[in-house]
Amino acid sequence: MLAYTYVKRGKFELLDKPVPQLIDSQDAIVRVTLGSICTSDLHIKHGSVPRAVPGITVGHEMVGVVEQVGADVTSVRPGDRVTVNVETFCGECFFCRHGYVNNCTLPDGGWALGCRIDGGQAEYVRVPYANQGLNRIPDSVTDEQALFVGDVLATGYWAADISDITAADTVLIIGAGPTGICTLLCVMLKHPRRIIVCEKSPERIRFVREHYPNVLVVTPEECKSFVEANSNHGGADRVLEVAGTDETFRLAWECARPNAIVTIVALYDHPQQLPLPDMYGKNLVFKTGGVDGCRCDEILRLIAAGKIDTRPLITHRFPLNRIEEAYRIFENKLDGVIKIAVTAP
Ligand SMILES: [Zn+2]
Numbered sequence: 001m002l003a004y005t006y007v008k009r010g011k012f013e014l015l016d017k018p019v020p021q022l023i024d025s026q027d028a029i030v031r032v033t034l035g036s037i038c039t040s041d042l043h044i045k046h047g048s049v050p051r052a053v054p055g056i057t058v059g060h061e062m063v064g065v066v067e068q069v070g071a072d073v074t075s076v077r078p079g080d081r082v083t084v085n086v087e088t089f090c091g092e093c094f095f096c097r098h099g100y101v102n103n104c105t106l107p108d109g110g111w112a113l114g115c116r117i118d119g120g121q122a123e124y125v126r127v128p129y130a131n132q133g134l135n136r137i138p139d140s141v142t143d144e145q146a147l148f149v150g151d152v153l154a155t156g157y158w159a160a161d162i163s164d165i166t167a168a169d170t171v172l173i174i175g176a177g178p179t180g181i182c183t184l185l186c187v188m189l190k191h192p193r194r195i196i197v198c199e200k201s202p203e204r205i206r207f208v209r210e211h212y213p214n215v216l217v218v219t220p221e222e223c224k225s226f227v228e229a230n231s232n233h234g235g236a237d238r239v240l241e242v243a244g245t246d247e248t249f250r251l252a253w254e255c256a257r258p259n260a261i262v263t264i265v266a267l268y269d270h271p272q273q274l275p276l277p278d279m280y281g282k283n284l285v286f287k288t289g290g291v292d293g294c295r296c297d298e299i300l301r302l303i304a305a306g307k308i309d310t311r312p313l314i315t316h317r318f319p320l321n322r323i324e325e326a327y328r329i330f331e332n333k334l335d336g337v338i339k340i341a342v343t344a345p
C-alpha cells in the first residue's frame with residue numbers, strides 16, 4: 001500500500017509498504033477513506049518533534065472503515081465508519097480515569113500515531129487500543145464532516161472546555177488557522193458575550209468575516225487597544241492562544257484582564273518568556289497544552305445535530321498518490337489553503 005513516510009529530517013516520501021496487521025488483541029485495522037495534513041506533520045518534517053521516529057508513516061487526522069478487529073475490541077466492528085483519535089490511551093490509568101488522556105501512562109500513550117507508530121497518510125492504519133481510539137460516525141454525518149474530530153476539532157473542544165467560559169465573557173482567540181477556527185467553533189457553543197479573533201493573514205481575516213459575521217476580527221498590531229475598547233474590564237476575560245509565536249504569546253497575557261484565564265493551545269518550536277515582573281498583580285491563570293482528546297463522541301453528536309460544521313475549512317482535495325503536491329500547498333500556505341482532504345488513491 002502507499003504510505004507517506006518520514007524518511008529523515010526534512011524529507012517525507014511516498015513509499016510502498018505492507019498493509020498493517022493486527023498485533024495486539026485491542027488493535028483494529030482501518031481502511032483510510034479520508035485523511036488530512038496537520039501543522040504537526042510539518043513539525044515532524046522539520047525536526048522539531050524529537051520523539052518522531054524515522055521510517056514511520058505520518059498522518060494523525062483520518063476517518064475510515066474498520067476492516068479487522070482484535071479479540072478484545074468491543075466498541076466497533078468491521079464495516080463501521082469511524083473517526084481515529086490522534087491520541088492512544090488505555091482508559092484505565094490514573095490520568096485516563098480523570099480525562100487527562102494525553103498523559104496516559106502507556107508506553108505509546110498520548111500522540112503516537114503518525115509520530116512514534118505508523119499513522120494514516122496511507123491506505124490502511126493499525127489503531128492500538130481501538131476501544132478508546134475509534135469512534136463510530138453517525139450515519140447522517142459524512143466523512144468530510146467528521147474528518148477533524150480526532151485532532152484539530154478535539155483540540156478546539158478541549159481548549160474551549162478548560163477555559164471555563166461564561167456568558168458574561170469577552171473571549172480573545174489568537175490565530176485563525178485550522179486549530180484557531182476549530183477553537184472558535186467550540187467557543188461559539190459557550191455563547192460568550194463577545195468573541196474577538198486576532199489574525200494577521202488577510203485571507204484568513206476574510207474567511208472569518210465571511211463565515212462568522214458576529215465575530216470581531218483584529219490584527220496583532222491593533223489587538224491590545226481593540227480588546228481594551230471592546231471588553232468590559234480592561235481586557236479579555238479569557239484568552240486562547242492558538243498561533244504559537246513569540247509575539248502572540250506576549251499578546252495573550254498582555255490582552256488579558258486581571259484574574260483572566262489564558263489558555264495556551266499552540267505548540268511553540270522554542271521556549272517562551274514569562275516576564276513575571278511585568279505581569280505582577282495581574283493574577284493570571286495559565287493553562288497549557290496539549291489536548292485531551294476524549295470527547296469525540298460528544299463532538300460527533302454536536303456535528304450530527306448541526307451545531308459544529310468544519311466543512312468550510314476544507315479548501316483543497318487531493319488523492320493520496322498526489323500527497324506531495326498537497327504538502328507543497330499546505331506548507332507554503334498557497335492558494336488560500338486552510339485544510340486539505342486527502343482521499344484514497
Ligand atoms: Zn495534528
Ligand SMILES: [Zn+2]
Nearest residue numbers: 090093096104
Ligand atoms: Zn491511560
